[in-house]
Amino acid sequence: MHAIETEGLTRLFDDKPAVSDLTLAVPAGAFFGFLGPNGAGKSTTIKMLTGLLAPSAGRARVLGLDLGRDPLSVKRQIGVVPDGLGLFERLSGAEQLRIHGQLYGLARAEAARRTDELLAALDLVADAGKLVGEYSHGMKKKLALACALIHGPRLLFLDEPFEGIDAVAVSGIRRLLVDLVGRGALTIFLTSHVLEVVERLVTHVGIIRGGRLAAHGTLEEVRGTGTLEEVFIRTVGEETAPVGLSWLGEGSGA
Amino acid sequence: MSAFLALAELRLRLTVRRLLGKGGVQDLVARSVMIVFTVPVGLLFAWGAGRGAFLAVRMSSPRAIAWGTALFFFGVWTSWTSLALTMSDRESFDLRRVLVYPVPPWQAYLYELAAGLLADPFALFWLLLQAGAFVGAAVARPGSWVLLLAVVHVLFAAGTVCLVALLQELLARAVSRRRVRELGVAAVYIGVILLVVYVAAGGGRAVWSGLRALTTLRWLAAPAALAVEATQALYTGAVAGALPWIGGLAAAVPAIAWAAYRLALSGALAGAEGARASGGAGGGWPLPGRLGPMLEKELKYLLRHPLTAVLALVLPALAAAVGWKALPLLPPDEIYRALPLFGFALYTLLVTQAVWLNAFGWDRGGVRLWFLAPVAPADVLRAKNDASLALAFALFALTAVALFATGGLAQPWAICAALALHLGTGAWWTAAGNFVSILNPRPSAHSLQRGASLAPMTALAGMAIVSGGTTLFGLPVLLAMSFENPWLLVAIWTALAVAGVAVRRAIRPLTARLLERRREQLLAAVAGDDA
Numbered sequence: 001m002h003a004i005e006t007e008g009l010t011r012l013f014d015d016k017p018a019v020s021d022l023t024l025a026v027p028a029g030a031f032f033g034f035l036g037p038n039g040a041g042k043s044t045t046i047k048m049l050t051g052l053l054a055p056s057a058g059r060a061r062v063l064g065l066d067l068g069r070d071p072l073s074v075k076r077q078i079g080v081v082p083d084g085l086g087l088f089e090r091l092s093g094a095e096q097l098r099i100h101g102q103l104y105g106l107a108r109a110e111a112a113r114r115t116d117e118l119l120a121a122l123d124l125v126a127d128a129g130k131l132v133g134e135y136s137h138g139m140k141k142k143l144a145l146a147c148a149l150i151h152g153p154r155l156l157f158l159d160e161p162f163e164g165i166d167a168v169a170v171s172g173i174r175r176l177l178v179d180l181v182g183r184g185a186l187t188i189f190l191t192s193h194v195l196e197v198v199e200r201l202v203t204h205v206g207i208i209r210g211g212r213l214a215a216h217g218t219l220e221e222v223r224g225t226g227t228l229e230e231v232f233i234r235t236v237g238e239e240t241a242p243v244g245l246s247w248l249g250e251g252s253g254a
Numbered sequence: 255m256s257a258f259l260a261l262a263e264l265r266l267r268l269t270v271r272r273l274l275g276k277g278g279v280q281d282l283v284a285r286s287v288m289i290v291f292t293v294p295v296g297l298l299f300a301w302g303a304g305r306g307a308f309l310a311v312r313m314s315s316p317r318a319i320a321w322g323t324a325l326f327f328f329g330v331w332t333s334w335t336s337l338a339l340t341m342s343d344r345e346s347f348d349l350r351r352v353l354v355y356p357v358p359p360w361q362a363y364l365y366e367l368a369a370g371l372l373a374d375p376f377a378l379f380w381l382l383l384q385a386g387a388f389v390g391a392a393v394a395r396p397g398s399w400v401l402l403l404a405v406v407h408v409l410f411a412a413g414t415v416c417l418v419a420l421l422q423e424l425l426a427r428a429v430s431r432r433r434v435r436e437l438g439v440a441a442v443y444i445g446v447i448l449l450v451v452y453v454a455a456g457g458g459r460a461v462w463s464g465l466r467a468l469t470t471l472r473w474l475a476a477p478a479a480l481a482v483e484a485t486q487a488l489y490t491g492a493v494a495g496a497l498p499w500i501g502g503l504a505a506a507v508p509a510i511a512w513a514a515y516r517l518a519l520s521g522a523l524a525g526a527e528g529a530r531a532s533g534g535a536g537g538g539w540p541l542p543g544r545l546g547p548m549l550e551k552e553l554k555y556l557l558r559h560p561l562t563a564v565l566a567l568v569l570p571a572l573a574a575a576v577g578w579k580a581l582p583l584l585p586p587d588e589i590y591r592a593l594p595l596f597g598f599a600l601y602t603l604l605v606t607q608a609v610w611l612n613a614f615g616w617d618r619g620g621v622r623l624w625f626l627a628p629v630a631p632a633d634v635l636r637a638k639n640d641a642s643l644a645l646a647f648a649l650f651a652l653t654a655v656a657l658f659a660t661g662g663l664a665q666p667w668a669i670c671a672a673l674a675l676h677l678g679t680g681a682w683w684t685a686a687g688n689f690v691s692i693l694n695p696r697p698s699a700h701s702l703q704r705g706a707s708l709a710p711m712t713a714l715a716g717m718a719i720v721s722g723g724t725t726l727f728g729l730p731v732l733l734a735m736s737f738e739n740p741w742l743l744v745a746i747w748t749a750l751a752v753a754g755v756a757v758r759r760a761i762r763p764l765t766a767r768l769l770e771r772r773r774e775q776l777l778a779a780v781a782g783d784d785a
Contacts, residue, residue, distance in 0.1 A: 052625055053774060075628040084781060086622030090558050091551065098538055102547035103627040108538055 001064070003028045003155050003187035004049060008058035011044050018044040020211040022058070026189060026204065031181045033202035033219075034191045035228075037236050041211040042191040043083045046159050049189070050080045063154055076105065079148030083159040085140055089133030093124055093143050096132055097150060104151035111150065118146040123172065138165040145173060149180075156180075158190040162197055170194075174201060199228040209236045262365055269373075284710030288375040296379040300386025307390035311489050323485045326387060331414055331478035334380045338418040349522040359522075363515045371415050381411060391489065399493050406484045406500060413477030413507040420514035423521065425564070445571075476506045545633050552641030555616055556609065562645065565605055569649055570656035573598055577661025588740060592668035594657060599676035602650040603683060604720060608698070608708055609642040610684045611716045613691035615698030619781045625773055632766035638691075639684045639758070643677075650676050667740040671747055678751025679723045685758035686719045688765045692772050695779045726750065 004026040011019045019041040026032045036042050047053035049060055051071045060067045062074045080086075088096055094115055101111030119125045122142040127135065135143065141161060148156055158177075162170050178201060180186055192198050198205075205222045207215040214235045215222050223231055273282040303326060310322045349359060371377050384407045392400040472479045484499035539550045556562055576594050584590045613635075614621050624634045654672070658664065664672070696709040708716065727750060734743035769776070 050626060052622065052777065072628045072630075075626060080626050082622050082626065084619050084622070086619050086626065086781065088551065088555070088620035088623075089618060090555050090616070091620075095538070095551075095554065099547040099551050100623065100627070102538075103544065103623065103629055105544070105628065108540070108546075112538065 001028045002026060002061075003030070003063055004032075004189060005061040006049075006058065007060075009045070009048060009055050009060055010057040011041075011048060011053060012056040017211045019048070019055075019208075022208075022211075022213055024206060024213060024216065026187065026206075028187055029181070029184055030204045031177070031188045031202045032190065032204045032206065033198040034189060034206050034208065035195070035198065035232060036191075036208035040208045040236070042208060043159055044211075045208070046080075046082070046157050046189070046191060050078065050082070050157055051075060052082070076151075077153055078155045078157060079151065079153035080157045081141070081144045081148045081159060081161055082157075085144040087132045087140060087144060087147070090131060092129050092131055093135065093139075094119065094128040096143065097146055100147040101150040106151055114150050118150060121176070122146050138169040141165050142169065142173065145176075153186060155187045155189065158188065158192075160191055160193065162192055162194045170197065177201065195229045195232055199223075207232060207235045262369075281710050284714045285373075285375065287714065288710060289378065292375045292379050293382070296382035297386075299379070300382045300389075302386070303383050304386035304388075304390030304393075307387040307489075308394040311391045311394035314490060316486075316490060319486050319489045323482045323489065327410065327478040327481045327485070328472070328475065330380055330383055331410075331475050334376070334414050335418055335421065335475075337376050338374075349518050359519055360515055363518060364511070367415055367419055367511075377415075380414075384411060395491075399488055399491075402493065402496060402500060403485065403488050406481050406488070406496075406503065409500070409503045409507055410477050410481040413480075413503065413510060416507060416511040416514055417475070417477055420510055420517070423514055423517035426560075427517070427521070476510065477503065480506060544629060545637055548629065548633060548637035549641055552637050553644065556641055556645050559616070561608065565602075565649055566652065569598070569602065569605070570652045573653035573656040574660045577657040577659065581657075581661035588665055588668070589735065592664060592671065592740075594661070595654060595664050595668055595672045596675055598653045598657065599650055599672040600679060600724065602653060603646045603676065603680050606642055606646045606649070607683075607687070607716050607720070609645065610639070610687040611690050611712050611719075612694075612696055612698055612708055613638040613642070613688070614695050614776060614780050615691075617780060618697055621780045622777060625777070630766065631769040632762045635688055635762060635765055635769065639688070643680045643684060646680060647676065665740070667744055671740070671744045674744060674747035674751045675727055678747055678754050679727055681751060681754030681758050682723045682726065683719055685754065685761060686722075687716075688762075689768070690715045690719070692765065692769050692776065695776050697780050 002025045004024065006022050006024045009019060009022040009024075010017060022041075022045060034042055034045065044053060048055050049062060049067070051067065051074065055068075063077050065074050067074050091099065097115040097118060098108070098111045101114055102108055106114065116125075119128050122145065124139060124142060124146070127139060132140065132143065141164075145158075145161065148158075161173060165173075174197065177188060177190075181188055181203075190198070190202070199219070202219055204218050205215070205228070206213060207222070215231065219228070222228070273279070273285075306322055306326070310319045313319075349363060388400070388403060388407050391403055480499050480503040484496045484503060487493070487496035487499065538547070539553075541547070541549055573594075581591065581594060584593070614624075617624075624631070654669075690712055694709055694712050694715070696712065727747060730743055730746035730750070733746065734740060
C-alpha cells in the first residue's frame with residue numbers, strides 16, 4: 001500500500017517545467033524526505049499533492065484516492081504545513097487551532113479539547129491567547145504543525161519545517177515527528193535543506209533536481225556507503241567556488 | 255545624499271515594476287483612468303473656485319470674503335483629509351523597512367509624503383482647485399501681493415498633507431489598542447444618550463451655546479484656519495495684517511510634519527506591540543455546522559479590525575447629529591423625512607466596501623487554508639458575505655437608533671423600506687463584489703493605513719457596482735412618487751431584495767467555480783512572495 005503515487009506529474013510555469021514527469025511512490029508509514037536544491041521543484045510538488053496547484057499533466061493518488069477526482073476526501077485525511085505556513089494573523093493561537101480543527105470536521109468541543117492538548121504538547125500554552133501575528137517564527141512553525149495534526153491526519157506534508165527556527169525548537173518538533181511515525185500513526189512527506197536532520201529522521205528519500213526525480217528509494221539504498229550529504233552533492237552537483245572578491249577585508253572604501 | 259537617491263530609485267523601480275508586472279497593469283489602467291477623469295473635472299471645479307475668488311477680491315466685502323475663504327479652505331481641507339484617510343494609497347510604506355538603510359529616516363519620511371502626494375489623483379484634484387482660486391484672485395487684482403497668496407496656497411497644501419500623515423499615525427495608535435477603541439465607542443454612546451436626555455429635559459439652549467464655543471476647535475485644522483486668516487487679509491489688501499498668519503502657517507507646517515515623523519519613527523523603532531485577543535482556548539462561538547467556524551473566523555476578523563471601531567464610533571454620532579440638526583430643516587413631507595434613513599441604509603454598506611470588494615485580502619497567508627481544508631469554496635464565499643453583511647447591518651441598526659433618538663421615530667413604511675433597501679442592495683452588491691474579490695485580490699494590512707485601502711481597479715469596479723445597485727433601487731422611487739403610495743416602494747424594494755438574495759444564491763456555484771479556477775492567482779496575490 002502506497003500513501004502517495006504519482007505518474008508523470010508535471011507542472012509548467014510560462015511553458016517552463018518546474019516539475020517534470022515525476023513518478024514517485026511513497027510507502028504507507030514511511031518518513032519520506034524529499035530533497036533538492038533551491039528551485040528544484042520541491043514546494044511545487046507539495047503544492048500539487050495537497051491540491052494547492054493543478055498539475056499541467058500526469059496524475060497523483062494520495063492515500064489510494066485520485067487527487068484530481070476527489071480532492072475533498074484527500075484533504076480530509078492529510079495535514080499540511082505549507083511553505084509560508086498559512087496562518088491567520090489576527091486570530092489567537094488557540095482560536096486558529098480550534099477553528100482549523102472545526103474546518104476539518106471536528107465538533108467544537110472536540111476541537112477545543114485537542115487544541116488544549118496540542119498547545120501543551122508544543123509548549124504554546126502561555127501564548128495561547130496571543131495573536132498569531134505576534135508569534136515568533138519558531139512559535140508559528142509549531143502552531144502550523146499543530147494545525148496540521150489536529151484532525152488526526154493519515155498523511156502529513158511538511159514543507160521546510162526546520163527552516164528559520166532554533167535548535168531547541170528543531171529538537172522538539174523532531175522528537176514529536178519521530179514518535180508519530182514510530183507509533184505507525186501516519187506517513188510523513190517532508191522537504192528540508194537541513195540534511196543532517198533529515199538523515200536522522202527519514203526512512204525513505206527522494207532527490208529532485210531541475211524538476212526531475214534524480215534518486216529515489218530507502219535511505220540505505222540511496223545513501224549506500226556514504227553520507228546523505230555526499231550523495232546529495234553528487235546528485236545535484238557542487239557549486240563552483242567563488243572567484244574574485246579580493247577587495248573583501250580591505251576596509252569599506254566608502 | 256546618494257543613499258537617499260538610491261532609496262528614491264528603489265521605490266520608483268518597485269512601483270514601476272509593480273505597475274508593469276503581473277496584475278499591475280489593471281492598477282496602472284485604473285490610475286490612468288482616474289487621472290484622465292480628475293483633470294477635466296478638477297479644471298471645471300477650479301474654474302468655479304477661480305470665479306469665486308475673483309468675485310470675492312473684486313467685491314471686497316469683508317463678510318463675503320470671510321464666508322468664501324472659510325468655505326473654500328475648510329471645504330478642501332475636510333474633503334482632502336477624509337478622502338485621504340479612507341482611500342489613500344500610500345504604496346504600503348512602512349518606515350520600519352527603510353530603517354535598515356543608512357538614510358536619515360526623516361529624509362525617507364519626507365520623500366514618502368511627497369511621493370504619496372504625486373501619486374494620488376485626488377491630491378491632483380485639490381491642487382487644481384487651489385490653482386484655480388489663486389489664478390482667480392490674481393486676475394482680479396494683479397500685484398506683488400499674489401506672491402504671498404501663492405505662498406499661502408503652497409503652505410496650506412503641504413500642511414494638509416502633513417496633518418493627514420499625523421492623523422493617520424494618531425488613529426493607527428489609538429485604534430490599535432483594543433481597550434482604547436472600546437472606551438472610545440462606549441464614550442460616544444454614553445455621550446449621545448446623555449445629550450438626548452439633556453435636550454429632552456429642556457437643556458437645548460445651553461447645548462447650543464456650548465457647541466458655539468466648540469468653534470475654537472477649528473484651530474485643530476491649523477493649515478485651513480491659518481490659511482483662511484491670511485487669505486482674508488490678503489484679499490482685503492491688508493498685506494501687513496497677513497504676515498503674522500503666513501508666519502504662523504510657515505511655522506505650523508514643519509511642526510506638524512515633525513510630530514507626524516516622530517510618531518512614525520517611534521512606532522517603527524518600538525516594533526509591533528504584543529496584542530492579545532480576548533479569550534484563550536475556550537470553546538469558541540456556538541455556531542452550527544461547517545459554516546459556523548468559518549463565520550466565527552470572519553466575524554472575529556471584522557470585529558478586530560480598527561475600521562469597525564472607527565465606524566461604530568463615527569456613524570451613530572453622525573446619525574445623531576443629522577437627526578438633531580438636519581431633519582428639522584427638511585420639508586415636512588414623509589418622503590423627504592425618510593431620506594436620511596435611506597441614506598444611512600446605503601452608506602453603512604458603502605463604508606464596508608473594503609470588506610466585500612476584497613474579501614480575501616486580510617486573510618494574507620491564512621488564505622491557503624480555504625484551499626487546503628476540506629471545505630467547499632461556495633461555503634467560504636457564503637461565510638464572507640454573511641459576515642460583511644452582518645457588520646453592515648449592525649452599523650445600520652446603531653445609526654438608525656441614533657437617528658430616531660434625536661430626530662424622532664420614522665414612519666413604519668420608511669423603516670420597512672430602509673430595511674429592504676439595506677438588505678437588498680447588500681445582496682446585489684456582495685453578489686457582484688465576490689467576482690471583484692476573486693478577480694482582483696490584494697493583500698490588505700490590518701490597519702487604517704499602509705496598504706489597507708482598495709486597489710484602484712477594485713475601487714473603480716466598486717463605483718460601477720454601487721452606481722448600478724443604486725440606480726436599480728432608485729428607479730422605483732419615481733414610480734412610488736407618481737402613484738403617491740410609499741408602500742409601493744416597500745413592495746418593490748422587498749421584491750428587489752428577494753431577487754438579490756436569489757440571484758446571489760443562484761450564481762454562488764459559478765462564483766465558487768471561479769474561485770477554484772483562480773486559486774493559484776489568488777494565492778500568489780494574497781499569500782505569495784509579492785504579498
